[in-house]
Structure formats: C-alpha cells, structure tokens
Amino acid sequence: MEMAPLSFYRTTIHGLDLSIDVNQRQAAQLVNVDKSAMTLDAEQVQISQEGRKQLQDDIISQPAHRFFSSDIDNALSQALADQPEQVSQAVYRIIDENLMNSSALNGEQRQASLALGLSQAAYLAEHYINDEQKQSFLDAMKQIAAISQTRTTDEKGNVSYYNPPSYIPGTTEYKVDWSAIMKEKEPEKYEKYREALESGDAVKGLEEFISFVSTAAIKHPDWGREYQNNAARQVNELKQAEISNPFADIDLSTPSGFMSGALEVLKNAFNEPTLQYAVKRIDQFFASLPDISR
Structure with missing residues (x-):
C-alpha cells in the first residue's frame, strides 16, 4: 500500500523575552514585544515516504x-x-x-x-x-x-496525567506555571488566552498572558508563592x-x-x-x- 507523505507545521515566535521573580513585588520584564518586532513563523515540513518508513522503524525500535x-x-x-x-x-x-x-x-x-x-x-x-x-x-x-x-480521559478520549513541576535552575524552588494560576484565579481571562492561541493568534494570546502576569506580579505576589507551596505539597504526595x-x-x-x-x-x-x-x-x-x- 502506497503511503502519502506526512507533513506538519512548525511554529516559531520571535522577539519574546519574559522574566519575573515571584519573590519580588515587581512588574514583569518584557523585552522586544512590539508587534512590529514580534513575528510568528509557520513553516510546513514534509516527511517523504522514505522518511516516514525510517520514522516508523525508529518508533518500533x-x-x-x-x-x-x-x-x-x-x-x-x-x-x-x-x-x-x-x-x-x-x-x-x-x-x-x-x-x-x-x-x-x-x-x-x-x-x-x-x-x-x-x-x-x-x-x-x-x-x-x-x-x-x-x-x-x-x-x-x-x-x-x-x-x-493520575490518568484521566476526557469526553473526546484524550488521555492526560498530572504534570509535576520542575525546579528553577540552580535553586530548590519550583517554576511557577502562570497559565495554571490564570486558569484558577481568572478563568475568563484564561479562556480569552486559550481561545486566542487555539485560533492561531499567538500575538493576542501572548498579550493576554503578559497582561495577567504583569498585574498579578504587582497586585498578587502571593499567588506565585502559593503555587510553589502547593507544588511542593503535591510532589511530596506523589513521592509518598x-x-x-x-x-x-x-x-x-x-x-x-x-x-x-x-x-x-x-x-x-x-x-x-x-x-x-x-x-x-x-x-x-x-x-x-x-x-x-x-
């Protein structure tokens, strides 16, 4: 049976540099976020029949x-x-x-x-x-x-698992997942963020995300520490x-x-x-x- 070549889209966002310290009351530091400086590449990458066969062999082995x-x-x-x-x-x-x-x-x-x-x-x-x-x-x-x-299956049959946090490099503190905090604390803003990303409007999605993080860093610095404390507790429960x-x-x-x-x-x-x-x-x-x- 002849196999049609596979293809996928590889996206790259250029011009974004976001930095925030949850232990300091500060605004998020954003470098080069002007829309004119931010670009989103969508490059179609095709996999030939020979490449597909090699990929299948690799998956098997x-x-x-x-x-x-x-x-x-x-x-x-x-x-x-x-x-x-x-x-x-x-x-x-x-x-x-x-x-x-x-x-x-x-x-x-x-x-x-x-x-x-x-x-x-x-x-x-x-x-x-x-x-x-x-x-x-x-x-x-x-x-x-x-x-x-922790395996769960949604109504579409998609399987997901609990994703444990990782340490901030060089420290014993966990990285803060601000999108998870947004989903919990401001679900309406999170829905706008998610919908923008799903529609392919990465710039609008990033604007929603950056707006949330910038405001939260100043008005709710405890959110980041709360997330880290909960993460440590959940990891300990996982270990036990x-x-x-x-x-x-x-x-x-x-x-x-x-x-x-x-x-x-x-x-x-x-x-x-x-x-x-x-x-x-x-x-x-x-x-x-x-x-x-x-």
Whole structure:
C-alpha cells in the first residue's frame, strides 16, 4: 500500500523575552514585544515516504524518552550515565510500555504491566545500576508509576496525567506555571488566552498572558508563592504514594527466577490474556538486556 507523505507545521515566535521573580513585588520584564518586532513563523515540513518508513522503524525500535520533571529526569540521567545503550533503552521502554501503559489494552493489563514495570526496574537496579544511584533511580521510577495513576480521559478520549513541576535552575524552588494560576484565579481571562492561541493568534494570546502576569506580579505576589507551596505539597504526595505491586517479592537474582515468580503471581491473580500479554513483555525485557558484567 502506497503511503502519502506526512507533513506538519512548525511554529516559531520571535522577539519574546519574559522574566519575573515571584519573590519580588515587581512588574514583569518584557523585552522586544512590539508587534512590529514580534513575528510568528509557520513553516510546513514534509516527511517523504522514505522518511516516514525510517520514522516508523525508529518508533518500533526506540522507546519514547518522556520528560516528567527536572528532578525525575536528573535521577534517571545520573543512573544511566555510564550504562550501555541496552540498559538505557530498557529503562525507557519500562517507562513507556509498563509504567505509562502505552500498549496495554484494558485495565487489568495496565495494572499487571505497571506492577511488572516496577519489578523490572528493581531487577535493573540490582544488576546494572551503580550502588550510589540505586535508590534515587527506584524513587524516580516509583514517582513515574504514581504519575501514571493520575490518568484521566476526557469526553473526546484524550488521555492526560498530572504534570509535576520542575525546579528553577540552580535553586530548590519550583517554576511557577502562570497559565495554571490564570486558569484558577481568572478563568475568563484564561479562556480569552486559550481561545486566542487555539485560533492561531499567538500575538493576542501572548498579550493576554503578559497582561495577567504583569498585574498579578504587582497586585498578587502571593499567588506565585502559593503555587510553589502547593507544588511542593503535591510532589511530596506523589513521592509518598502507595503503589500496589503483587510482584514485589519475586526473585530478582536471575531471569529464570524472575519469570518463575512472575508466572506464579500471574496465574493466581490475573486472567489468561493478561498472563500471555505479561509473559511476552517479560521475554522482550530480558532479551533486550546486555550480559551482566558485575
């Protein structure tokens, strides 16, 4: 079957530089926001049939590298810094296919897939991850599993998850999401902002956003600090979340021991289709790993 070339639009906004410190009562600092100086490029990029085939091959062979927060990303990067590519790919495949359940077909498969993903991560920590990085690696994987349990689906079938905040570079304070604050504090202004962006009027959308932030920085400096405090509380709740894992006690010493323990749990707690689905995933997991050298 012949495939039509894919295309998409890449947009770039030039001339915007917005800076604000939530700990200071100040107006937002905006550089080069004159409409005449601000431009919005919309460049159509086409993907040829050859490029599309290569893209499909890459999608099949390369798991997605999802970004959750700077904290989680740093923990994973440090744990995988000296690891062979197979281990790195195994970790991101666990995240994509097990913890975020991209390939599961129903709720029971998602439950089994997530729990197995945590135990597979524990196997990797036991045999590959350096001792000083083990706990932070496992904590990061557990946080991702907790994020996956915040899954919601809207009336159109779109799936979304809680998006944890990231630190301001060089600090232990969380970045402030002013659009989230706008949505909560001034929903009518937020709707105008959202509608402008969805209609393609980026300049008008940015004007709405900048107007809100500039006013909030002077009249409501507590909003930013309130957001950061709530963010810290939510991240702590995420870290403390209890994740049920019926595979928690299976043998991690060898692949055969892992499979034997997993099969026992699957037979007792899950139906046959889920068992077959999980066994296939476990086989793929161990087949992708390099020989253990330590």
